[in-house]
Amino acid sequence: MKVYEAIAHALQEESVSTVFGLMGDGNLRLLTYWSGDLEQRYYGTRHESAAIAMADGYARVSGDVGVCTTTQGPGVTNAMTALVTARKARTPLLLMVGDVASFQQGWPQDVDHEAIFRAAEVPLIQLRDPATAFSDVIGALRLARSSRGPVGLNMPVDVQEMEWIAWNDEPPEVALTLGNSSDAAAITAAVDLLCSAKRPVIIGGRGAVEAGCAELLIEVGDRVGAVFGTSLRGKGLFGEHPFSVGVVGGLGSNLSATIVGEADVVLVVGAGMNDFTTMRGNLLRPGARVVRCDVVPERTTGDGVISLPGDAAEVVGALASELRARSVQREGYRPRANESLEGFTPESEFVKVEELDVLDARSLVIELDRTLPVQRTVVTDAGHFFGYPVAYMRVPDGRSFVCGIDFGSIGLGIGMAMGAAVANPEHQTVLFIGDGGLLMSLGDLETVVRYQIPLVVVVLNDAAYGSELQILRLFELSEDLSVFPDTDFTTIARAVGSRAVTLRTDDDMALLKAELISMDGPLVVDAKISRAVRAAWLEEAFRH
Template sequence: MEKTERTVGELMLDQLSLFGVKRIYGVVGDATFGLIDALAKQDKIKYIAVKHESTAAFMASAEAKLTGGLGVCTATMGPGATNLLNGLGDAYSDKAPVLAITGQAPSDKIGTEFPQYIDQQELMKPFAAYSANLASPDATIEVLQKAVRTSLGQRVVTHLSVPKDIFMMPATGEPRPLPDVIEGASNFTKESLEQAAGIMKTAKRPMILAGAGAASASEEIEKLADLWGAGILASLGGKGLFDDSSPHNLQGIGEGGNPYASDLFKEADVVLLAGTTWWPEGYVPTDARIIQIDRHFDKFVKEIPTDLGIIGKTEEVLPFLVESLQGFSRSEDWVARCQEIKEKWAVQNEKEGSTEGYPAHPARIMRALDRTVAPDAILALDTGDNTVWTNRNFRQKDQSVLVSGYWRTMGFGLPAAMAAKLIEPEKQVVAIVGDGGLQMVLADLLTATRYELNITVVVLNNESLQMERDKLKVAKKKEVGVDLTNPDFVKLAEACGWKGLRADSDIELESVLEEALNTNAPTLVDISTAQVFFPETE
């Protein structure tokens, strides 16, 4: 095959396209002109121009979380690179495979007082499992291959900095696909999991705690729960994995979720952790034996007292455990107790969701949402009071949920919703945000306008950083800075080319949401929200 001479920027795009990359999120800067020029000359990878680099990194992280594939973001040197860090922190914390490509000073200026120069490898060290500066055009394929293999293989952030001049130099080498990796159920047998099955068979009060890593195993978890007689609890990342009607689904635990499940969980004698590294401090059983399934051994050291760790994908392990437990005599008393807790919370949840008054109670807003949002919608949650009320009161069906799980950054909701709509244009996408979180990324309302992204943003507008206010009260500390000075969100949305709607009473919530969800344009719904103390605040 005849080789084609390409610049480094062009070769990188050809290689990334071969890896399946369809979008790169970023902000244009002069240190990346070689990459920008290459992007403008091709149509395999779409460049999504955003208003702030943190939005680019959030979108790349959200894409990686939603698809399991590689998310890619780019920025110029100096402040452009530093602005990526918040979104890269989110990807790092939630094990989302993201590649960041940043421009760097010209190769003859590295290490000097050149404007905006910083040692980017040191800058990225806390978040990037692999970070390299491309020092030669001829190393383009090798370093890009290593970065992507590392990101996808370990589900981590990687980073490449490219000097401005090198981006535009001719490069040798041909793109090549990633090598096939054989992994899967062949690594496990019923016999190899005898130790895990043996522990599980001792259970009289079993519980399953599931997270985002079990996204492909929800049906198997429900089978196991039925056979084992276990209740299922979900971390926030696991919200949406199980239908609210699932007989063993007890919802969440801790700050949000089922408030009655906490005491039940403390009584468990065997707990299976499936695809989660979250351990709800203060709610954990004291004498339970813990089995944890995850792909990477390093996840077994996050202060979880694991008795047995199983390295692998949850969906590959569970069928063997189900097979091993055939004929297991489950405790019907425990099953009945789990069902009692489920029903008790369902009654209270319905009552909370029926709270009348305006400004609207957050639980009432969640009830309106679960009545109107499509069963297969994608929900993008910002971080704040909106997160815990969604976790507590939203009765999910088959919705997918995007959230900043461990990093817990404000400003995630809008970027995540935009990324989701780009990936799944036929799906309904709803961002549930607080007024504080939205204001961190307001400029990127225009990004949705630019790319005609038909998303709905629901703003819980209580004119405060309510979660912080609640925590200050619990800590018996005085408050300052928690009141917000808000714009008129409807007028602001309209100024950005969106449709803006506002509910004027709690009775109107469903009708206004239905109008928004059926509008073929970016739509913002401003809901005046009561400043309600969240009952599980710690």
């Protein structure tokens, strides 16, 4: 057996069933064996960034490691923006990259992969010895899972062609580190504080999603009468709970800011509490007590903070157990919060822009929320518009929302959305992307069509780089370089084989509804939106 064949079998050994990538001479033997001889699933993209983004979206939705591969040199450099995005998101991902043979040093595609991965802050495992090839792959996969981040595997083509010696190969054990466990005294202190709270709030983040502790958190909240909110990456954690205010902070509603801002005790579970979530430290009122649970112990420290380091499921389970033992059942914040929540509609927080032949993006997203299937996965690319799906698109759970804002790059959304759709085909996957982001990644619209991925691509098309346009306006600078002639995405989409519809007015929603009824593949929605609306998150971020 050749080493490249052993690599494929090692993937199978670790229950990998899907690989994303772009073929080149550095990985073609592996991919041919994987998809042909082993008959395993492979999705090939038109650009390496889309392949890595597919693996990223797949991992975020499935909860398992995403696996992808590129060739050497430009295949690696093309992948870097998506790889850094995955690293910042702490996505478990394995990127297997080909490399030139030892006798090919100085060839055009020869570049220092170790230096590139080091700059990206992603560990790179070198495949040097055929005797350890099997264990190298398994070790890389286990490291990606345990460290919650991407890992690279460097595969020189000459090593791939060597014979694998099976009996010399033992996979390593990789310990999963979850941080220090919270002690009983800290659990008791946290429960005492929650039970004494008049206006308790629970904020869950991605750590709570990954730990799968939504039901336990809801039990804790229901027992103490808490209102629920999430960080951006925890969106959907509490589903349609009647006392959930959704995402809090700079990307949340004014109502959520008011309700959370009046809390006297806040339990934070698996959320980073960055500047956007805390509104630069202004979210919570002075004197509010905080209880923090995180696998990163440093995040749980602070003046007056009750620290609960450790795995979210274990810590929240201990809180729930203590509350059960005390038979706690309080109304807490809910009667007061209900006065504000009852009858609330998102349209009440803004004045709709009425402009000829363009739509208010906020109103459009609200209408799409009411129109699209409830069992959905929502993916949003980065861009000026991205806060609207965050605020107005509901999702059924925490694994049904993917936001590609982690590195601030546009154009990765189409890959993430394809990966998300592959991970959960039972859901209707909806991608929100700007015209700039789609034009940057347009080649992979063909990938969506080629694999007939039933993806709804909503292009929020303002014929501009929307964020730059609004920043230029804030700074009272010329906006000429940020605007472009309108792009007809409907014609482009149909040219590559996708169904498509253009929206310019509220009445055009009827066209979209008709398309959704008979949808049997990808659908591109070219939504022409007004440039007159400035997102609140952008104003907060850039007005000093």
